[in-house]
Amino acid sequence: MNKRWQKLIRSLHNKKFRKKENLFLVEGAKNILELIKSDLEIEGLFYTEEFQEEQHTVLEQLSCEQEVASDDVLKKVGTFQSNNSGIAVVKTPENAPLNLDNQVVIALDDVRDPGNLGTIIRIADWYGVKQVLCSLNCADWYNPKVINASMGSFTRVKPYYIDLKEYLVGLSDEVMVYGTFMNGINVQQAKVTKPAILIFGNESNGISTEVADLVHVKLTIPRRGMAESLNVSIAAAVVCDNVFRSLT
Numbered sequence: 001m002n003k004r005w006q007k008l009i010r011s012l013h014n015k016k017f018r019k020k021e022n023l024f025l026v027e028g029a030k031n032i033l034e035l036i037k038s039d040l041e042i043e044g045l046f047y048t049e050e051f052q053e054e055q056h057t058v059l060e061q062l063s064c065e066q067e068v069a070s071d072d073v074l075k076k077v078g079t080f081q082s083n084n085s086g087i088a089v090v091k092t093p094e095n096a097p098l099n100l101d102n103q104v105v106i107a108l109d110d111v112r113d114p115g116n117l118g119t120i121i122r123i124a125d126w127y128g129v130k131q132v133l134c135s136l137n138c139a140d141w142y143n144p145k146v147i148n149a150s151m152g153s154f155t156r157v158k159p160y161y162i163d164l165k166e167y168l169v170g171l172s173d174e175v176m177v178y179g180t181f182m183n184g185i186n187v188q189q190a191k192v193t194k195p196a197i198l199i200f201g202n203e204s205n206g207i208s209t210e211v212a213d214l215v216h217v218k219l220t221i222p223r224r225g226m227a228e229s230l231n232v233s234i235a236a237a238v239v240c241d242n243v244f245r246s247l248t
Contacts, residue, residue: 034152047086118149125153184218
């Protein structure tokens, strides 16, 4: 791997340069194989001899720049503590228009933790949610920690970053907006209708007041014990399971 690629890859650890270059990183065998199957555009792919031997049939079909690199080089330029598979440099797709036609869409209000965002992407994928609406102050979808936590689901679930309050104000009356709160309708008993938006809030403060005012139905997960709250990604999994069960 030449110095130009090494410098570029290291720069993509930083949001500023990801935005400037319109590129992001994908690391690890699972994520790279999911990437290859997707419609995302790969600019460069660097992998170990072991990965090349295991995946040579797949790699031969790619038209992007490819090169074998040592474990040490991949570790040096990437974000993993160890990497025995590879790193891909990928073109950032455009902010995909949101499609609410008879859909359930997840919306995130100021979710800051990359691990939580990545896990929610994975949860969305599990339940067939194709798009996630993100407020402008959410974590960066293309942060390496988000990509890694998504376990390949970033290839199937698309982000839509927008001023959340402004977007909700402009919705048609047929779209129902649901939000998670400590006090609300028991999610196990709620009947959700499509099209719908499910909003999950900030890890510490929940859904902001300005967004909460635009929620039609407040949902809550009934508490049986003494825990103060649930992690936002766990709450998203519980709510999605109940919502999609009620839809079928």
